[in-house]
């Protein structure tokens with residue numbers, strides 16, 4: 001085990017639950033590397049991640065030990081590890097626009113007083129804040145990002161509110177000498193990495209793509225929240241931009257969350273269609289169905305993003321960490337094909353590049 005990586009989490013939903021359970025699972029099973037790109041990344045292992053603070057607004061989670069809050073309603077991902085009492089109480093963050101029209105039918109906001117996020121971050125010694133708020137929480141995400149800045153700690157943005165990919169925020173983090181990475185985590189083997197890689201393959205092999213779509217359904221609060229079309233504009237932009245960047249011509253495409261099916265819980269089902277023409281203008285059609293447990297798919301990459309940002313902190317790097325962002329996120333400052341992103345991330349970890 002290496003040095004600890006002290007993280008704070010905003011939003012104790014399914015993704016936070018999967019990350020915390022996964023870190024526990026791999027720390028108890030150090031020889032089990034199934035599902036990890038590397039057990040030790042830059043000397044850091046999954047079990048080195050220690051949550052020192054957590055913020056939420058739901059009355060089922062605020063005031064409870066993190067070990068209970070991660071299993072609390074409406075979280076509905078699967079369990080892979082029993083997390084013992086952590087001694088970390090979930091604190092009441094500022095709600096702002098975190099709980100939207102749909103979520104407010106299910107989530108009751110805690111009436112505990114709001115904490116001073118910056119002070120908690122400083123008092124707990126958190127080194128980075130991981131943002132897992134619901135899609136569309138623009139004001140809340142900006143608030144948490146500002147609190148990380150004021151506390152002088154790193155920021156990892158797992159959601160499609162644009163921070164790491166925005167020049168204004170990049171500059172502010174660089175001026176404060178703090179690293180950040182994002183935006184919108186690109187799951188380990190999820191719809192985006194599969195779709196962008198297939199589009200790149202079609203293009204590289206000389207197939208002219210006439211059109212492509214990607215439909216996604218899920219049965220968790222993320223999908224329920226995204227029934228609100230007004231909240232998901234940036235999610236569509238993020239997912240579409242990742243695929244669009246793989247071709248040097250405009251492809252008609254429609255990509256995004258499509259529906260909420262409550263009884264499939266945290267399972268996510270994705271349908272990808274690509275149609276085009278190959279040699280002799282012969283038509284080709286690809287239809288693909290991908291089924292995953294969504295939260296663990298995100299945790300499988302956040303486990304690398306967190307260790308990557310810790311390496312950046314150790315090296316006193318600041319501003320947008322482009323290699324971490326391109327490898328781990330859908331809407332990074334620089335879009336890259338997957339294999340290139342993986343290469344630059346490895347070079348960054350090895351110390352061969354400084355962002």
Ligand SMILES: NC(=O)c1ccc[n+]([C@@H]2O[C@H](COP(=O)([O-])OP(=O)(O)OC[C@H]3O[C@@H](n4cnc5c(N)ncnc54)[C@H](O)[C@@H]3O)[C@@H](O)[C@H]2O)c1
Nearest residue numbers: 011012013014015056093095098133134135159221294298
């Ligand atoms: N594979 C994936 O699951 C995946 C991939 C990419 C991006 N994401 C994004 O990650 C985010 C988290 O996903 P999830 O499945 O854990 O969602 P979730 O709905 O289960 O969790 C969100 C949590 O944030 C809390 N919250 C709401 N407003 C808050 C506020 N102001 N302050 C603190 N907490 C607040 C909610 O109560 C809830 O506990 C979503 O935006 C999702 O789109 C997930």
